[in-house]
Amino acid sequence: MSELALKKAIIAKLKADNTVAGDRNYDRAPSTPPPTFPYTTLGPFDSLTEEADEYDGKDISFQVDVWARGTGNLAASVEVMQIGEAVRNALHEEELTLDGARLVALTIDRVNYTRDPDGITEHGIVTGRARTEPTA
Secondary structure, eight states: OHHHHHHHHHHHHHHHOTTTTTTOEESSOOSSSOOOSSEEEEEEEEEEEEEETTEEEEEEEEEEEEEEOOBTTBOHHHHHHHHHHHHHHHHTTOOOOBTTEEEEEEEEEEEEEEEOTTSSOEEEEEEEEEEEEEOO
């Protein structure tokens, strides 16, 4: 299942990159104890199977969410943008290794920033696309 392999590879890459929220990169944020800001979570994944003669690949859309409230003198709006850009740089055109699948292409299409409805938290939304094919 290339979607699961892609999720695992994205989390591993973000955790390995110290500029991206340290080690606070999650599939889903823990509820107990609540995560320390800033952190990232994986959002929706959407997969479209592409079949053709001698090709059975997938086109996967994905989202990485960035959550920030500011650290020290750094405003939350600045912090979320710095981390959003770091996520983009860590993933865009990266050659990740997937279990059971080959990553053909990985691109980051858009980064959007907004204030969360709580009025305190800044939210970055990084959307991307991955094309995969089976290794066997």
